[in-house]
Amino acid sequence: MATQILLKNIDVPGLAEIQVYRKLGGYTAVEKALKTLSPDEVTDEVKKSGLKGRGGAGFPTGMKWSFIDKQSQKAKYLVCNYDESEPGTFKDRHIGQLNPHQLIEGMILGSYALGANTAYIYIRGELFYVLRIIEKAIAEAYKNGFLGENILGSGYSLDLYCHPGAGAYICGEETALLESLEGKRGNPRIKPPFPAIVGLYGSPTVVNNVETIATLPWIVNNGGEAYSAIGIGNSKGTKLISACGHINKPGIYEIELGLPVEEFIYSDEYCGGIRNGNKLKAVVAGGSSVPILPANLILKTAAGEPRLMSYESLSEGGFQTGTMLGSGGFIVMDHTACIVKNLLTFARFYRHESCGQCSPCREGTSWMEKILMRIEGGQGTMKDIDLLVDIAKHVEGNTICPLGDAAAWPVASAIRHFREEFEEHVKLQKCPF
Amino acid sequence: MQEKNNIPEFNRETLDLVNQIIKRYPQGRQKSALLPVLHIAQSENSGWLSPEMMDYVATLLDILPIEVYEVASFYSMFNLKPVGNCVIEVCHTGPCWLNGAEKIIAHFETRLGIKPGETTADGKFTLKTVECLAACGNAPVIQVGTEYHENLTPEKADNLLEQWKRENKISHTNPYL
Ligand SMILES: Cc1cc2nc3c(=O)[nH]c(=O)nc-3n(C[C@H](O)[C@H](O)[C@H](O)COP(=O)(O)O)c2cc1C
Ligand code: SF4
Ligand code: FES
Numbered sequence: 001m002a003t004q005i006l007l008k009n010i011d012v013p014g015l016a017e018i019q020v021y022r023k024l025g026g027y028t029a030v031e032k033a034l035k036t037l038s039p040d041e042v043t044d045e046v047k048k049s050g051l052k053g054r055g056g057a058g059f060p061t062g063m064k065w066s067f068i069d070k071q072s073q074k075a076k077y078l079v080c081n082y083d084e085s086e087p088g089t090f091k092d093r094h095i096g097q098l099n100p101h102q103l104i105e106g107m108i109l110g111s112y113a114l115g116a117n118t119a120y121i122y123i124r125g126e127l128f129y130v131l132r133i134i135e136k137a138i139a140e141a142y143k144n145g146f147l148g149e150n151i152l153g154s155g156y157s158l159d160l161y162c163h164p165g166a167g168a169y170i171c172g173e174e175t176a177l178l179e180s181l182e183g184k185r186g187n188p189r190i191k192p193p194f195p196a197i198v199g200l201y202g203s204p205t206v207v208n209n210v211e212t213i214a215t216l217p218w219i220v221n222n223g224g225e226a227y228s229a230i231g232i233g234n235s236k237g238t239k240l241i242s243a244c245g246h247i248n249k250p251g252i253y254e255i256e257l258g259l260p261v262e263e264f265i266y267s268d269e270y271c272g273g274i275r276n277g278n279k280l281k282a283v284v285a286g287g288s289s290v291p292i293l294p295a296n297l298i299l300k301t302a303a304g305e306p307r308l309m310s311y312e313s314l315s316e317g318g319f320q321t322g323t324m325l326g327s328g329g330f331i332v333m334d335h336t337a338c339i340v341k342n343l344l345t346f347a348r349f350y351r352h353e354s355c356g357q358c359s360p361c362r363e364g365t366s367w368m369e370k371i372l373m374r375i376e377g378g379q380g381t382m383k384d385i386d387l388l389v390d391i392a393k394h395v396e397g398n399t400i401c402p403l404g405d406a407a408a409w410p411v412a413s414a415i416r417h418f419r420e421e422f423e424e425h426v427k428l429q430k431c432p433f
Numbered sequence: 434m435q436e437k438n439n440i441p442e443f444n445r446e447t448l449d450l451v452n453q454i455i456k457r458y459p460q461g462r463q464k465s466a467l468l469p470v471l472h473i474a475q476s477e478n479s480g481w482l483s484p485e486m487m488d489y490v491a492t493l494l495d496i497l498p499i500e501v502y503e504v505a506s507f508y509s510m511f512n513l514k515p516v517g518n519c520v521i522e523v524c525h526t527g528p529c530w531l532n533g534a535e536k537i538i539a540h541f542e543t544r545l546g547i548k549p550g551e552t553t554a555d556g557k558f559t560l561k562t563v564e565c566l567a568a569c570g571n572a573p574v575i576q577v578g579t580e581y582h583e584n585l586t587p588e589k590a591d592n593l594l595e596q597w598k599r600e601n602k603i604s605h606t607n608p609y610l
Contacts (some may be wrong), residue, residue: 085565087528087565183465193542252570345525349527
């Protein structure tokens with residue numbers, strides 16, 4: 001059994017209540033940190049752990065924290081990114097719903113390390129029922145002296161609040177999230193300056209994913225070195241993978257990074273194989289934004305090595321033959337799935353979610369959706385396929401935020417690996433599925 | 434909610450909640466409370482944000498009405514037109530589509546006699562398609578108010594519809610309560 005850091009106690013009844021969480025060792029990391037470690041020592045442990053941000057971009061967490069200007073006279077903020085809106089990703093919902101105190105404990109540790117006295121959890125508005133669970137847990141934490149003034153007599157104070165979004169994927173992008181938290185439209189900011197310098201209300205701010213933050217108590221309790229002993233290469237620790245699509249056991253799994261993809265898909269401990277004994281056709285391994293790979297390339301790299309669930313192995317081969325770990329949203333398709341139709345739903349998603357600030361993204365996402373509708377509807381031409389490739393190329397890298405890339409990659413990769421299927425739609429003048 | 438000369442007004446309890454939310458943000462940053470307060474306002478206004486309601490929210494937060502309009506129109510959870518008592522939101526993104534979302538949408542269409550974006554003539558139901566609800570492992574998924582209903586089948590959908598009809602379901606309740 002793989003080490004479990006995030007899901008270890010997830011099935012314990014009443015885990016969302018503070019007594020139960022504490023009985024299982026909860027809040028000992030806060031006691032340890034506030035009584036025996038300086039903020040910089042906490043940051044050092046996180047640096048040593050090799051933990052990378054679990055929101056999708058995989059930026060080293062400790063390094064991100066060290067960009068905060070500690071000398072600044074301004075307030076500092078830690079903001080938890082609980083927007084969880086990348087199609088295929090449904091891991092964070094689980095943490096807040098079943099184990100909110102682990103997230104809260106992580107927020108206290110992160111805020112302490114950064115010198116923040118106010119922190120926010122920005123949670124997508126659709127998850128209001130989870131927000132209510134977290135707010136209840138926050139109230140318990142205040143009552144038990146883990147939040148508020150002078151926590152555990154340490155002199156350190158922290159206020160923690162939840163803030164609901166209202167239906168906008170783009171607010172998962174960290175600067176759009178900060179705009180949204182300020183009560184504005186979720187338009188991403190031009191970077192630099194980065195949030196570590198100019199973030200929430202113009203103050204130094206760190207934005208971290210739910211899973212990243214919920215990992216902190218374990219790191220403080222066990223040490224960064226122990227964390228970095230788990231995993232493979234530069235992919236340290238465990239990762240939540242939310243698996244869905246045509247598998248026997250969709251769900252949320254905590255894996256040690258480095259697990260072979262084949263084992264993840266076929267073993268009964270994880271996805272349990274493809275439904276109805278069907279054939280594996282394709283996988284989108286890290287949320288809708290990452291390149292889709294056909295069965296042969298997700299199981300093995302182009303060089304014939306077994307593909308592993310790690311940052312390095314999944315991206316081996318670049319975009320020609322590889323993909324990315326992304327958010328850990330693992331979407332599996334069997335041979336009955338139409339690649340074009342699936343892509344069309346993604347294209348519609350990105351068109352709907354584009355904030356509209358940059359014309360390549362605004363126009364490009366809308367054109368890509370229209371052309372895909374044409375092809376799927378049987379009115380496409382061979383030229384349309386090349387046109388799609390061309391538009392994707394023009395959107396990629398030409399926008400303020402990465403949503404443009406996120407919209408382009410699925411299109412480019414689907415055509416790269418499944419061009420015949422697009423052509424078949426055109427030849428038959430209908431969807432062959 | 435009461436209304437004086439068409440100007441909406443929250444009751445004491447709701448105003449207390451609003452003031453408590455405003456205090457979560459630093460002095461002078463009360464605009465930060467806009468999204469939470471709009472959620473509450475929508476629930477108090479039959480599930481949609483009328484211009485009068487948005488103007489009222491502007492006065493509550495001491496900001497310009499235009500600041501409220503431009504935000505309300507950006508976020509897909511805010512309805513700027515009236516909706517039915519019970520808004521059924523069906524996820525239609527990839528993972529839900531792979532697991533039969535289209536069948537579920539078609540089923541609701543037949544049962545209710547409306548298309549996505551429409552409201553039944555009796556004003557009881559609105560059907561909407563929405564993007565990924567972060568529950569793809571239990572696809573297909575629908576949302577009604579703050580409730581999720583997962584692993585949906587046509588049979589389950591029928592049972593829910595019957596229940597909602599029986600209890601005159603209202604989906605726009607105060608999300609904080
Ligand atoms: C369009 C877009 C959507 C994103 N959505 C999310 C999200 O829902 N949750 C998340 O944690 N990060 C999301 N990110 C990444 C954030 O910008 C940011 O990198 C992340 O929250 C940092 O946290 P981490 O370092 O702990 O991963 C998104 C990025 C983009 C460009
Ligand atoms: S890339 Fe798209 S979503 Fe990002 S800022 Fe530009 S228009 Fe907005
Ligand atoms: S695609 Fe429907 S919940 Fe994710």
